[in-house]
Amino acid sequence: MAAAIGVVSIAAATVASAEPPAGAAACSGCHPASTRVTSPVPRLHGLDRAAIVRAMQDFRSGKRTGTVMDRIAKGFTDDEIQAIAAWYATQK
Amino acid sequence: MTTSRREFLKLGAAASAALLPRFAFAQGAAPRVVVVGGGFAGASCARALRQADPKITVTLVEANATFTACPFSNAVIGGLRAIEAQQFTYERIAADGITIARGIANAVDAQARTVTLADGVRLPYDRLVLAPGIDIRWGALPGYDEAAAATLPHAWRAGEQTLLLRRQLEAMDDGGLVVISAPANPFRCPPGPYERASLIAYYLKTRKPKSKVIVLDAKDAFSKQRLFLQAWSELYPGLLEWVPLSKGGNVTSVDAATRTLVTDFGRHQPKVANVIPPQKAGRIADVAGVADRSGWCPIDAVTFESKLQPRIHVIGDAAIAGAMPKSAFAANSQAKTCAAAVAMLLTGAVPSSPKLINTCYSLIAPDYGISVAGVYQPSASGLLADVPGSGGVSPVEAPRAVRTAEAVLAEAWFRTITGEVFG
Numbered sequence: 336m337a338a339a340i341g342v343v344s345i346a347a348a349t350v351a352s353a354e355p356p357a358g359a360a361a362c363s364g365c366h367p368a369s370t371r372v373t374s375p376v377p378r379l380h381g382l383d384r385a386a387i388v389r390a391m392q393d394f395r396s397g398k399r400t401g402t403v404m405d406r407i408a409k410g411f412t413d414d415e416i417q418a419i420a421a422w423y424a425t426q427k
Numbered sequence: 428m429t430t431s432r433r434e435f436l437k438l439g440a441a442a443s444a445a446l447l448p449r450f451a452f453a454q455g456a457a458p459r460v461v462v463v464g465g466g467f468a469g470a471s472c473a474r475a476l477r478q479a480d481p482k483i484t485v486t487l488v489e490a491n492a493t494f495t496a497c498p499f500s501n502a503v504i505g506g507l508r509a510i511e512a513q514q515f516t517y518e519r520i521a522a523d524g525i526t527i528a529r530g531i532a533n534a535v536d537a538q539a540r541t542v543t544l545a546d547g548v549r550l551p552y553d554r555l556v557l558a559p560g561i562d563i564r565w566g567a568l569p570g571y572d573e574a575a576a577a578t579l580p581h582a583w584r585a586g587e588q589t590l591l592l593r594r595q596l597e598a599m600d601d602g603g604l605v606v607i608s609a610p611a612n613p614f615r616c617p618p619g620p621y622e623r624a625s626l627i628a629y630y631l632k633t634r635k636p637k638s639k640v641i642v643l644d645a646k647d648a649f650s651k652q653r654l655f656l657q658a659w660s661e662l663y664p665g666l667l668e669w670v671p672l673s674k675g676g677n678v679t680s681v682d683a684a685t686r687t688l689v690t691d692f693g694r695h696q697p698k699v700a701n702v703i704p705p706q707k708a709g710r711i712a713d714v715a716g717v718a719d720r721s722g723w724c725p726i727d728a729v730t731f732e733s734k735l736q737p738r739i740h741v742i743g744d745a746a747i748a749g750a751m752p753k754s755a756f757a758a759n760s761q762a763k764t765c766a767a768a769v770a771m772l773l774t775g776a777v778p779s780s781p782k783l784i785n786t787c788y789s790l791i792a793p794d795y796g797i798s799v800a801g802v803y804q805p806s807a808s809g810l811l812a813d814v815p816g817s818g819g820v821s822p823v824e825a826p827r828a829v830r831t832a833e834a835v836l837a838e839a840w841f842r843t844i845t846g847e848v849f850g
Contacts, residue, residue, distance in 0.1 A: 360767065364844055406818050410814035
C-alpha cells in the first residue's frame with residue numbers, strides 16, 4: 336500500500352507545476368485562491384501535501400465530519416486526491 | 428479589415444485565405460479567444476485563460492459596466508442586504524491584461540470566426556466562448572411580456588428587477604398576499620424560487636406578520652425539497668404555502684393590468700406577484716447557432732465545445748451540462764475547465780477528462796442555511812454525470828448549529844467566488 340502511494344506521488348509530482356489535475360481548479364470556488372478574501376474555509380495553496388490527502392480521506396471515510404466536504408470527497412479516487420494534494424502543495 | 432487580414436497582407440505571403448489561421452499561427456501570432464458575457468462563467472473563463480497561457484489574447488465582451496450578482500439577491504429582496512453588495516466592476520479583470528469590449532454581441536460568423544458587436548466592431552477569434560446566461564422566454568407564459576415584467580417582476584436577472592420586487596414588498600400593507608410562480612425545469616438556480624419564498628416569508632414574519640406568501644409551482648418536486656419543507660413548517664407555519672403542479676400550482680396565464688395569475692384550478696390576485704418565467708440560453712447562443720430546439724446549448728462534456736458549431740464553446744447557465752445545475756458555482760467550475768481545454772486545443776494538445784464540482788447554498792433565514800453539493804465527470808454517453816456515491820444535500824436531521832454554520836459558509840462562499848471572479 337505504501338509503495339503504491341509512493342509511485343502515485345512521484346507521478347503526481349511530475350505534473351505538479353503544470354496544469355491543475357482533474358478537479359483541482361474547482362476547489363477555489365470555496366477555498367480562496369486569494370489571500371485578500373476572509374473565509375472560515377482554509378486556503379489550499381502551499382498546504383502540506385500529506386495534510387490535504389489525510390483531510391480528503393477522512394472526509395471521504397466519514398472519520399471527519401464536514402458540512403459539504405464529506406459529500407464532495409466521496410467523488411474523488413485515491414489517485415485523484417494524491418494529484419490534487421501534490422499540485423496544491425506546490426502552489427503559492 | 429480584421430487584424431489577421433492585416434498581418435496576412437503585411438507578411439506578403441501568397442498563401443490562400445483559407446490557410447490563413449494556420450499560417451498566422453506558424454508565424455507565432457498570439458492565439459485570440461473572445462469570451463461573450465461577463466458573469467460568473469464568462470469572467471471566470473477570461474481570467475482562467477490568461478492564467479493557463481499568458482500568450483493568449485483574451486477579449487471579454489460585456490454590455491454592462493457593472494455586474495449585479497444573482498446569488499444572495501434574494502436577501503436583497505428580503506431587505507437583508509444592499510444591492511451594492513451584489514455589484515462588481517471589471518477593473519481587476521482588465522488589469523489582468525484582458526481587453527474589455529463594452530457592447531452587445533450581435534452576430535457570430537462561425538466560418539470566418541468573427542463576432543460582431545452592435546456598434547459594428549468585428550472581433551476575430553481562434554476560439555470563441557459564449558457565456559450569455561439566460562434570456563426570458565417572453566410570451567411562453569401567455570400574458571407575460573417585457574411590459575408585464577414592470578408590474579409582475581421576474582427578478583431572475585439581478586438589478587432593477589430585484590429592487591422593483593423589494594419596493595413592492597415594502598409598499599404592501601400588512602395582511603397582503605404575495606404569490607411567486609415557479610417554472611418547470613430547466614431554469615437558472617433550481618433552489619432559487621424556494622430560497623426567495625423563504626426570505627420573503629422571513630421579511631413578512633418580522634415586518635408584516637398578518638401577510639402570506641404562496642408558491643405556485645409548475646413542478647411536483649424541487650431542489651432540496653425535504654429540507655425546505657421541514658424548515659418552512661418550523662419557521663414559517665401558516666405564512667408560506669407551496670402549491671405543487673398536482674394541486675393546481677401550474678400558472679397558465681397572467682394578466683398584468685389586474686395582477687392576476689391564472690391556474691388550471693383558479694385565479695389568484697395577490698398584492699405582489701413575482702413571476703419566474705420559462706427561460707432559454709441568452710440571445711447570442713441562438714444567433715450563433717449553438718442553441719438547439721430546447722433553447723439551450725448542447726456541449727462536449729470534456730471541452731464545452733458546442734456540438735453544433737466548431738470552435739465555439741458554451742459555459743454557464745446557457746449550456747446543457749447534464750447533471751450540473753445552472754448555478755454560479757457550476758458556471759465558475761465549468762469556466763475553469765473550459766479555459767484549460769481551450770488553452771490546450773490552441774496548442775494542438777488533447778484535453779484530458781475533467782472533474783467538476785458544484786456547491787449551492789440556500790438561506791431559509793439569515794441564520795439558517797442548507798446546501799447541495801455534487802461532483803461530476805463525463806459519462807460513457809458523453810454527458811456530465813454525477814460521480815456515483817458523491818454529492819447530495821445537507822442532512823435532514825441536524826442540530827440548528829449545522830444550519831447556522833451553513834449560513835455563515837454561504838456568505839463566505841459568496842465572498843470567495845466573487846473575489847476569484849471579479850476581485
